[in-house]
Amino acid sequence: MGIRFDAVTVAYDGNVVLDALDLTVATGEVMALLGPSGSGKTTALRAVAGFVRPASGRVFLGDRDVTDLPPHRRGIGMVVQSYALFPHLRVEDNVAFGLKARKVPKAELRARVAEALEMTGMAAYARRHPRELSGGRQQRVAIARALAIRPDVLLLDEPLSALDARLRSGMLAELARLHRELPEVSILYVTHDQIEALTLADRIAVMDKAFSAASTAASTAAMTSAPGEAARCRSSAAGLVPTSSSARWVSRYRPRTHTSASGSGGRVGTTGTVALPGVTRQRWRMAATAAWL
Numbered sequence: 342m343g344i345r346f347d348a349v350t351v352a353y354d355g356n357v358v359l360d361a362l363d364l365t366v367a368t369g370e371v372m373a374l375l376g377p378s379g380s381g382k383t384t385a386l387r388a389v390a391g392f393v394r395p396a397s398g399r400v401f402l403g404d405r406d407v408t409d410l411p412p413h414r415r416g417i418g419m420v421v422q423s424y425a426l427f428p429h430l431r432v433e434d435n436v437a438f439g440l441k442a443r444k445v446p447k448a449e450l451r452a453r454v455a456e457a458l459e460m461t462g463m464a465a466y467a468r469r470h471p472r473e474l475s476g477g478r479q480q481r482v483a484i485a486r487a488l489a490i491r492p493d494v495l496l497l498d499e500p501l502s503a504l505d506a507r508l509r510s511g512m513l514a515e516l517a518r519l520h521r522e523l524p525e526v527s528i529l530y531v532t533h534d535q536i537e538a539l540t541l542a543d544r545i546a547v548m549d550k551a552f553s554a555a556s557t558a559a560s561t562a563a564m565t566s567a568p569g570e571a572a573r574c575r576s577s578a579a580g581l582v583p584t585s586s587s588a589r590w591v592s593r594y595r596p597r598t599h600t601s602a603s604g605s606g607g608r609v610g611t612t613g614t615v616a617l618p619g620v621t622r623q624r625w626r627m628a629a630t631a632a633w634l
Protein backbone atom coordinates (compact mmCIF):
# COMPACT_ATOMS: atom_id res chain seq x y z
CA MET A 342 0.00 0.00 0.00
CA GLY A 343 1.43 3.35 -1.01
CA ILE A 344 2.11 6.33 1.23
CA ARG A 345 1.30 9.89 0.24
CA PHE A 346 2.11 13.13 1.99
CA ASP A 347 -0.15 15.84 0.64
CA ALA A 348 1.20 19.26 1.59
CA VAL A 349 1.99 18.06 5.11
CA THR A 350 3.19 20.76 7.46
CA VAL A 351 4.39 19.88 10.95
CA ALA A 352 5.49 22.44 13.50
CA TYR A 353 6.70 22.01 17.05
CA ASP A 354 5.83 25.00 19.20
CA GLY A 355 5.43 27.12 16.10
CA ASN A 356 8.76 25.94 14.69
CA VAL A 357 8.07 24.58 11.20
CA VAL A 358 9.88 21.27 10.62
CA LEU A 359 8.04 19.96 7.58
CA ASP A 360 6.86 22.66 5.24
CA ALA A 361 4.08 21.47 2.95
CA LEU A 362 5.74 18.14 2.27
CA ASP A 363 4.53 16.42 -0.91
CA LEU A 364 5.93 12.96 -1.28
CA THR A 365 4.59 9.70 -2.65
CA VAL A 366 5.89 6.21 -1.98
CA ALA A 367 4.43 3.63 -4.35
CA THR A 368 3.12 0.27 -3.25
CA GLY A 369 6.05 -2.05 -2.72
CA GLU A 370 8.58 0.72 -3.05
CA VAL A 371 11.44 1.45 -0.67
CA MET A 372 11.91 5.19 -0.27
CA ALA A 373 14.90 6.34 1.73
CA LEU A 374 14.75 9.65 3.52
CA LEU A 375 18.30 10.86 3.64
CA GLY A 376 19.51 14.06 5.18
CA PRO A 377 21.33 15.77 7.98
CA SER A 378 20.29 15.75 11.59
CA GLY A 379 17.28 17.91 12.28
CA SER A 380 16.02 18.01 8.71
CA GLY A 381 12.72 16.40 9.67
CA LYS A 382 13.18 12.76 8.61
CA THR A 383 11.86 11.25 11.83
CA THR A 384 9.09 13.81 11.93
CA ALA A 385 7.96 12.69 8.47
CA LEU A 386 7.88 9.09 9.70
CA ARG A 387 5.99 10.06 12.82
CA ALA A 388 3.41 11.86 10.73
CA VAL A 389 2.79 8.63 8.79
CA ALA A 390 2.65 6.59 12.00
CA GLY A 391 0.26 9.03 13.61
CA PHE A 392 2.49 10.18 16.44
CA VAL A 393 2.48 13.78 15.30
CA ARG A 394 -0.50 15.59 13.89
CA PRO A 395 0.12 17.82 10.89
CA ALA A 396 -0.77 21.47 11.33
CA SER A 397 -2.06 21.24 7.77
CA GLY A 398 -2.06 18.76 4.91
CA ARG A 399 -3.13 15.13 4.75
CA VAL A 400 -1.46 11.74 4.99
CA PHE A 401 -2.79 8.91 2.82
CA LEU A 402 -2.13 5.18 2.99
CA GLY A 403 -3.35 3.87 -0.32
CA ASP A 404 -6.61 5.71 -0.92
CA ARG A 405 -7.29 6.06 2.78
CA ASP A 406 -6.88 9.44 4.43
CA VAL A 407 -5.38 8.41 7.77
CA THR A 408 -4.61 11.89 9.06
CA ASP A 409 -7.21 11.61 11.80
CA LEU A 410 -6.70 7.91 12.61
CA PRO A 411 -4.86 6.80 15.76
CA PRO A 412 -1.59 4.91 15.19
CA HIS A 413 -2.99 1.45 15.98
CA ARG A 414 -5.58 1.78 13.22
CA ARG A 415 -3.13 2.58 10.44
CA GLY A 416 -1.72 -0.89 9.70
CA ILE A 417 1.84 0.21 10.16
CA GLY A 418 4.90 -1.63 11.41
CA MET A 419 7.65 0.54 12.83
CA VAL A 420 11.23 -0.18 13.83
CA VAL A 421 13.37 2.40 15.57
CA GLN A 422 17.06 2.71 16.28
CA SER A 423 16.80 1.71 19.93
CA TYR A 424 14.87 -1.57 19.31
CA ALA A 425 12.26 -0.57 21.93
CA LEU A 426 11.74 -4.16 23.06
CA PHE A 427 9.99 -4.93 26.31
CA PRO A 428 12.86 -6.18 28.51
CA HIS A 429 10.69 -8.33 30.78
CA LEU A 430 9.09 -10.23 27.88
CA ARG A 431 10.58 -13.16 26.05
CA VAL A 432 11.30 -12.76 22.35
CA GLU A 433 8.12 -14.61 21.37
CA ASP A 434 6.01 -12.43 23.66
CA ASN A 435 7.59 -9.27 22.30
CA VAL A 436 6.70 -10.41 18.80
CA ALA A 437 3.21 -11.40 19.90
CA PHE A 438 2.56 -8.10 21.64
CA GLY A 439 0.84 -6.29 18.79
CA LEU A 440 -1.19 -9.36 17.91
CA LYS A 441 -2.45 -9.73 21.47
CA ALA A 442 -3.41 -6.08 21.49
CA ARG A 443 -5.41 -6.79 18.33
CA LYS A 444 -7.00 -9.84 19.98
CA VAL A 445 -5.77 -12.20 17.27
CA PRO A 446 -6.96 -15.76 18.12
CA LYS A 447 -4.35 -17.88 19.87
CA ALA A 448 -3.66 -20.41 17.13
CA GLU A 449 -3.23 -17.72 14.51
CA LEU A 450 -1.11 -15.68 16.89
CA ARG A 451 1.25 -18.59 17.40
CA ALA A 452 1.50 -19.17 13.66
CA ARG A 453 2.20 -15.53 12.94
CA VAL A 454 4.83 -15.25 15.66
CA ALA A 455 6.54 -18.36 14.31
CA GLU A 456 6.38 -16.99 10.78
CA ALA A 457 7.85 -13.62 11.77
CA LEU A 458 10.63 -15.24 13.79
CA GLU A 459 11.38 -17.56 10.88
CA MET A 460 11.57 -14.67 8.44
CA THR A 461 14.04 -12.83 10.61
CA GLY A 462 16.11 -15.89 11.49
CA MET A 463 15.17 -15.67 15.16
CA ALA A 464 13.14 -18.86 15.62
CA ALA A 465 15.86 -20.41 17.79
CA TYR A 466 15.72 -17.49 20.21
CA ALA A 467 12.00 -17.43 20.91
CA ARG A 468 12.35 -18.20 24.62
CA ARG A 469 15.16 -15.75 25.32
CA HIS A 470 14.83 -12.34 26.90
CA PRO A 471 16.15 -9.30 25.02
CA ARG A 472 19.06 -8.87 27.46
CA GLU A 473 20.32 -12.31 26.41
CA LEU A 474 20.66 -11.20 22.79
CA SER A 475 23.21 -9.15 20.88
CA GLY A 476 22.16 -5.79 19.46
CA GLY A 477 21.78 -7.25 15.99
CA ARG A 478 19.50 -10.00 17.25
CA GLN A 479 17.47 -7.57 19.31
CA GLN A 480 16.93 -5.53 16.18
CA ARG A 481 15.80 -8.66 14.34
CA VAL A 482 13.23 -9.21 17.08
CA ALA A 483 12.04 -5.64 16.65
CA ILE A 484 11.69 -6.28 12.92
CA ALA A 485 9.87 -9.54 13.59
CA ARG A 486 7.49 -7.69 15.89
CA ALA A 487 6.78 -5.13 13.19
CA LEU A 488 6.21 -7.85 10.58
CA ALA A 489 3.99 -10.02 12.78
CA ILE A 490 1.09 -7.64 12.34
CA ARG A 491 1.49 -8.02 8.57
CA PRO A 492 1.76 -4.33 7.93
CA ASP A 493 0.92 -2.61 4.68
CA VAL A 494 3.60 -0.07 5.43
CA LEU A 495 6.89 -0.45 7.23
CA LEU A 496 8.57 2.58 8.77
CA LEU A 497 12.23 2.10 9.59
CA ASP A 498 13.90 4.88 11.55
CA GLU A 499 17.66 4.38 11.40
CA PRO A 500 17.21 0.72 12.28
CA LEU A 501 20.88 -0.12 11.86
CA SER A 502 22.56 2.88 13.40
CA ALA A 503 23.03 1.29 16.84
CA LEU A 504 24.86 -1.68 15.31
CA ASP A 505 28.55 -1.99 14.62
CA ALA A 506 29.75 -1.93 11.02
CA ARG A 507 29.92 -5.70 10.59
CA LEU A 508 26.44 -6.31 11.96
CA ARG A 509 25.12 -3.40 9.97
CA SER A 510 26.17 -4.81 6.63
CA GLY A 511 24.69 -8.21 7.54
CA MET A 512 21.41 -6.63 8.58
CA LEU A 513 21.37 -4.52 5.46
CA ALA A 514 21.47 -7.68 3.39
CA GLU A 515 18.71 -9.15 5.58
CA LEU A 516 16.51 -6.12 5.06
CA ALA A 517 17.04 -6.35 1.31
CA ARG A 518 16.00 -10.01 1.45
CA LEU A 519 12.92 -9.20 3.54
CA HIS A 520 11.94 -6.56 1.05
CA ARG A 521 12.10 -9.15 -1.72
CA GLU A 522 9.89 -11.44 0.34
CA LEU A 523 7.39 -8.66 1.05
CA PRO A 524 7.10 -6.96 -2.32
CA GLU A 525 3.77 -5.27 -1.60
CA VAL A 526 4.88 -3.58 1.59
CA SER A 527 5.89 0.04 1.13
CA ILE A 528 8.92 1.01 3.16
CA LEU A 529 9.95 4.45 4.31
CA TYR A 530 13.52 4.21 5.53
CA VAL A 531 15.16 7.03 7.46
CA THR A 532 18.92 7.08 7.45
CA HIS A 533 21.98 9.32 7.57
CA ASP A 534 23.89 6.69 5.65
CA GLN A 535 24.21 7.01 1.90
CA ILE A 536 25.31 3.40 1.49
CA GLU A 537 22.22 2.11 3.28
CA ALA A 538 20.03 4.35 1.18
CA LEU A 539 21.73 3.34 -2.03
CA THR A 540 21.64 -0.35 -1.18
CA LEU A 541 18.02 -0.62 -0.14
CA ALA A 542 16.05 2.15 -1.73
CA ASP A 543 14.21 2.31 -5.00
CA ARG A 544 14.24 6.07 -4.62
CA ILE A 545 15.88 8.54 -2.28
CA ALA A 546 14.36 11.75 -1.00
CA VAL A 547 17.02 14.06 0.34
CA MET A 548 15.73 16.16 3.19
CA ASP A 549 17.36 19.48 3.78
CA LYS A 550 16.96 22.45 6.05
CA ALA A 551 16.99 24.62 2.97
CA PHE A 552 14.74 27.18 4.59
CA SER A 553 16.37 27.37 7.92
CA ALA A 554 18.02 30.69 7.19
CA ALA A 555 14.86 32.28 5.89
CA SER A 556 12.25 30.90 8.24
CA THR A 557 13.70 29.42 11.38
CA ALA A 558 13.62 25.65 11.08
CA ALA A 559 11.60 24.91 8.01
CA SER A 560 12.74 21.95 6.02
CA THR A 561 12.42 20.75 2.53
CA ALA A 562 13.59 17.83 0.51
CA ALA A 563 15.79 18.52 -2.41
CA MET A 564 15.53 15.91 -5.08
CA THR A 565 16.98 15.41 -8.46
CA SER A 566 15.39 14.53 -11.73
CA ALA A 567 18.35 13.42 -13.73
CA PRO A 568 20.69 10.62 -12.78
CA GLY A 569 23.72 12.82 -13.08
CA GLU A 570 22.34 15.30 -10.62
CA ALA A 571 22.12 12.92 -7.74
CA ALA A 572 25.59 13.50 -6.41
CA ARG A 573 25.21 17.23 -6.68
CA CYS A 574 21.93 17.01 -4.85
CA ARG A 575 23.36 15.11 -1.97
CA SER A 576 26.42 17.23 -1.68
CA SER A 577 25.03 20.69 -2.11
CA ALA A 578 21.47 20.45 -0.91
CA ALA A 579 21.87 18.07 1.97
CA GLY A 580 25.43 18.83 2.84
CA LEU A 581 26.43 15.24 2.32
CA VAL A 582 29.60 14.31 0.55
CA PRO A 583 29.13 11.90 -2.34
CA THR A 584 31.55 9.03 -2.20
CA SER A 585 33.17 7.53 -5.25
CA SER A 586 31.14 4.37 -4.80
CA SER A 587 27.91 6.33 -4.58
CA ALA A 588 28.95 8.26 -7.66
CA ARG A 589 29.26 4.95 -9.48
CA TRP A 590 25.83 3.99 -8.28
CA VAL A 591 24.55 7.33 -9.38
CA SER A 592 25.49 6.53 -12.94
CA ARG A 593 23.24 3.49 -12.72
CA TYR A 594 20.17 5.36 -11.50
CA ARG A 595 17.19 5.19 -13.72
CA PRO A 596 14.53 7.83 -13.24
CA ARG A 597 11.26 6.11 -12.56
CA THR A 598 8.63 8.44 -11.18
CA HIS A 599 8.28 11.97 -12.29
CA THR A 600 5.40 14.19 -11.43
CA SER A 601 5.11 17.87 -11.91
CA ALA A 602 7.12 20.20 -9.79
CA SER A 603 5.45 21.24 -6.61
CA GLY A 604 7.03 24.62 -6.75
CA SER A 605 9.88 26.21 -5.00
CA GLY A 606 9.76 27.65 -1.56
CA GLY A 607 10.26 24.87 0.86
CA ARG A 608 7.68 22.55 -0.53
CA VAL A 609 8.83 19.03 -1.02
CA GLY A 610 7.83 17.50 -4.29
CA THR A 611 8.09 14.09 -5.82
CA THR A 612 9.53 15.69 -8.89
CA GLY A 613 12.64 13.92 -9.84
CA THR A 614 13.14 11.72 -6.84
CA VAL A 615 16.00 9.46 -7.71
CA ALA A 616 15.05 5.97 -8.76
CA LEU A 617 17.43 3.15 -8.02
CA PRO A 618 17.78 -0.26 -9.56
CA GLY A 619 14.80 -2.26 -8.46
CA VAL A 620 14.69 -5.80 -7.17
CA THR A 621 12.72 -8.72 -8.45
CA ARG A 622 9.26 -8.50 -7.06
CA GLN A 623 7.64 -11.58 -5.62
CA ARG A 624 4.14 -11.77 -4.33
CA TRP A 625 3.68 -11.41 -0.62
CA ARG A 626 1.38 -14.17 0.50
CA MET A 627 0.56 -12.57 3.78
CA ALA A 628 -2.76 -10.81 3.95
CA ALA A 629 -2.63 -7.23 5.09
CA THR A 630 -4.20 -6.37 8.40
CA ALA A 631 -4.71 -3.06 10.07
CA ALA A 632 -2.86 -3.15 13.32
CA TRP A 633 -0.22 -1.40 15.29
CA LEU A 634 1.60 -2.55 18.34
Ligand SMILES: Nc1ncnc2c1ncn2[C@@H]1O[C@H](COP(=O)(O)OP(=O)(O)OP(=O)(O)O)[C@@H](O)[C@H]1O
Binds near residue numbers: 379383
Ligand atom coordinates in the same frame (compact mmCIF):
# COMPACT_ATOMS: atom_id res chain seq x y z
N1 LIG B 1 8.79 16.50 20.06
C1 LIG B 1 9.50 17.57 19.62
N2 LIG B 1 9.33 18.77 20.18
C2 LIG B 1 10.00 19.86 19.74
N3 LIG B 1 10.89 19.82 18.72
C3 LIG B 1 11.10 18.65 18.11
C4 LIG B 1 10.41 17.46 18.52
N4 LIG B 1 10.82 16.44 17.73
C5 LIG B 1 11.71 16.96 16.87
N5 LIG B 1 11.88 18.28 17.09
C6 LIG B 1 12.76 19.19 16.33
O1 LIG B 1 12.36 19.12 14.98
C7 LIG B 1 13.49 19.14 14.12
C8 LIG B 1 13.47 17.91 13.23
O2 LIG B 1 13.63 16.77 14.05
P1 LIG B 1 13.64 15.31 13.44
O3 LIG B 1 13.92 14.38 14.56
O4 LIG B 1 12.43 15.07 12.64
O5 LIG B 1 14.88 15.41 12.45
P2 LIG B 1 15.76 14.24 11.84
O6 LIG B 1 16.10 14.67 10.46
O7 LIG B 1 15.07 12.93 11.99
O8 LIG B 1 17.02 14.31 12.77
P3 LIG B 1 17.98 13.10 13.26
O9 LIG B 1 18.63 12.62 12.02
O10 LIG B 1 18.92 13.78 14.20
O11 LIG B 1 17.10 12.08 13.92
C9 LIG B 1 14.71 19.23 15.02
O12 LIG B 1 15.09 20.57 15.09
C10 LIG B 1 14.21 18.73 16.35
O13 LIG B 1 14.90 19.33 17.41
